[in-house]
Every structure is written in C-alpha cells, then in structure tokens.
Amino acid sequence: MSKFSKGKKKSQPAISTASLPDIVFMLLFFFIVTTIFKEKDTKVVVKAPLATEITKLDRRTDQIYYWIGKPSNKNYGTGYRVQVDDALAPDMGAIRAYLIERRGGDLSEVWDKVINNFKIDEKVNMRIVKNVQEELRNEDALKVAYTLKDKK
Amino acid sequence: MAKRELEEINAGSMADIAFLLLIFFLVTTTMNFPKVLEERLPQKIDDVIDPPLVKKENVLEILANKNDQILIEGNRGEIEDIKDKVIEFYVHPINSTIWPKLTPINESMANQYIEKFKVLSAQYPDDNRYADTLKRWEIKKGVVDAIGTYNEISDKAMITIQLDNATSFKTYVSVLNEIMAGINELRAELCLAKFGIPYNKIEKSKVPEDQAKVKILRAVYPKRIMKAKSKNSQG
DSSP, rough: OTOOOOOSSOOOOOOOOTTTHHHHHHHHHHHHHHHHOOOOOEEEOOOOOOOOOOEEETTTOOOEEOOOOOOOOSGGGGSSSEEETEEEESSSHHHHHHHHHHHHTTTOGGGOOEEEEEOOOOOOOOOHHHHHHHHHHHOOEEEEEEEEEOOO | OOOOOOOOOOOHHHHHHHHHHHHHHHHHHOOOOEEEEEEOOOOOOOOOOOOOOOOOOGEEEEEEETOEEEEEETTTEEEHHHHHHHHHSSSOOOSSSSOOEEEEOOOOHHHHHHHHHHHHHHTTTTHHHHHHHHHHHHHHHHHHHHHHHHHOOOTEEEEHHHHHHHHHHHHHHHHHHHHHHHHHHHHHHHHHHHTTSSSHHHHHOHHHHHHHHHHHHHHOOOOOOEEEEEEOOOO
16 A cells, blocks of 8 residues: 555545634734724824834823814814814813813812823924913923824 | 424624624724823912022023024034933033032942931921931932942033924924933933843833832933023014
8 A cells, every 4th residue: 555545535624613713702802902992083284203212102091182283174274273182272271271171170180190192293383382381381280292203 | 292402503604703893903903102202391380489590510501493403502503412412411520610510429428318317307307308308318328229329410400491482393302302312321321231121121111120220210310301481583
C-alpha cells in the first residue's frame, strides 16, 4: 500500500463551526465596550496646530468642549465663532451662563474634575482665546487642555 | 394524543447576526485618544494687588508679538531656541548671576530644617507659615531620600509668556510646546539617571510608586509658567 494512494478518497471531516458564534460574540462585546459614540456635532471648522509634548487624555474624564473656528455654514457668519459643547455661543456672556447652568445650583461642584477641552484653529488670535478663558476664570473652572495634532 | 416534541430553534444564523453587529461596531469605533497639552488658568483675584517685585534673573521672559515673532529675554529668537533657554534656566552653574539661584539641598540640611520647623510650628500652631515651610522641607527631604543631593531652583523662578492680542494660537501653542519640551527633557534625563526608567513610561501611570517618582521629578524641575497680561497691538 503506497502512502500516496490515489485511489479511494478519504473525505476530511468538515471543520466544526459551532464555536464560531462564540468567537464572534466575544469580539462583538469587546467592540461594544470600547466604542464611544461621538455625540458632539461640530459647527465650526478647526485645523489644530501641531505639537510634540502632548499626552493622552482619558476620554471618560468629564469634559466641556470648546471649538473656536470659522463656521462651516456661512449662515452663521464668516468670522471666528465659539462653539460650547453643542451650540454656537452668541456672545461671550453665554459661555458663563452655560457654565453656571452646567454647574447647577450646587456651588460646591468641584471644577477640578472637569477639563475644559479647547479645540482651536491655528489661525485664531489669542484675544478670542483669552476672552473665553476669562469667562472660565470667572466661574473658577481652571483646568484647561488644548487638543492638538501629534507632530510625527 | 402523543406529545409533540419541541423543535429546536435553528441557531445557524446566530453567527450571521453577530457578524453584522460586529462589523457595525468595528466601523463606528475610533481608537485614537485625544492628545492634549494641559494648562491651568490662574485663579481670579478680585482685589487689585501690586505685582510683587521680581528679580530679573528669576524670570525667563518670552514674548510673542502680533506678527508671531519671538523675543527671548529681550533678544530676537526662533521658536526652536526656546527649549535650550528653558534648559539653561533650570540647569546652570551655581554662581551664575543671570539665571535663578540654585541651592544645593542635602540630607543633613533637610533634617536640620525639618527639626527646626517642627519645633516652631508646635510653638506657634496658629501661624500657618511654619507648617507650610515644614511641609515644603518634608517634600525636599523626600526628594533627597530618592535621588540624593540636588540643586533646587529658587521658588520665585518662573517662565513668563507675554502675548499680543493678535498673536496666533499656533504661535502660543508652539511656545508652550517648546517650554514643555525643555522641562520634559530635563525630567526624562533625571528619571533615566536615577530610576533607570523612561519618563514617558511613568508620567501618566496610575501606580502609586510611579506617581511618587513623577512627583519627585516635578519637585526638582517644577513647571512654573505664567501668562502675562496681553498687550494690544497698535493698528
């Protein structure tokens, strides 16, 4: 009997796919757990400047987002505008009002746990940035972070 | 009547359903974490106080004008020059007269002061100053215990950034970035020399021992950056 018999074919048993759903489910749960939906809708266009000394920020930290850039929709004007979380701020005073609302009546809220995350277009001048931060200082929200692009 | 056996549900399509969901989550997941440069705004003070007199050598002054040009200690410079200046600001010969005063701290000195202020703070429990000084020396003692004798930079030393209202955000970020690059380089050097581990491995670590190390490095090379009131550009 030769080792390479060409005669009678011995059919290979099919690979069991019974565990396939389990594997897929495992992967599925992994992605469900790691996915965070982008809930903010940006109304301004921001091209962040490059930097090297940046650190990762845990996305689960409580954050207030500030976008400063030109509106993507020309109906909102052509100058630089500030968007706080979901809405374009009509003026600087609105930012403070938003912070007060967010803090609620509770004066003891610790702003130290909230990071004010700025995404600012590189061409924006510092006057606007300063004015926004002045509103933050009025409310004692002092933790600031600038989202930047990794220079690599 | 014979009991009908319950038919088994066909689970063959289970995998297909799971696959479909899996692909959906694969597509919607973004793994890139936001990368940030952190900063702390100065607290708002209601009363107008006269700015304390600071010695010129205690300040590294960086100025960016409306045309995004940089002035370092009064001289025209480029963004890339800032890093070296920052390193020089922290590390220089002890007898230098143009840079902040460095004080060598050693163990016996730390012990001596801790003893002294322990007595004083016990004597005058109402005066916070003694307790504060005691706390500061205890931190210094911790640093000495970990890395040995070191040169401590004057606590009045700081880096100031003065901006124009028309300075671009990009310039501000590059200045801040270069200052941090200088400080981080010094910390990384010390970290590697004393602890034998790269600084970026422990910087954001949540392990208490690593955090203690980071605290020590920060005590030796403190980040003291101040944004001076911005000027209005003419025209």
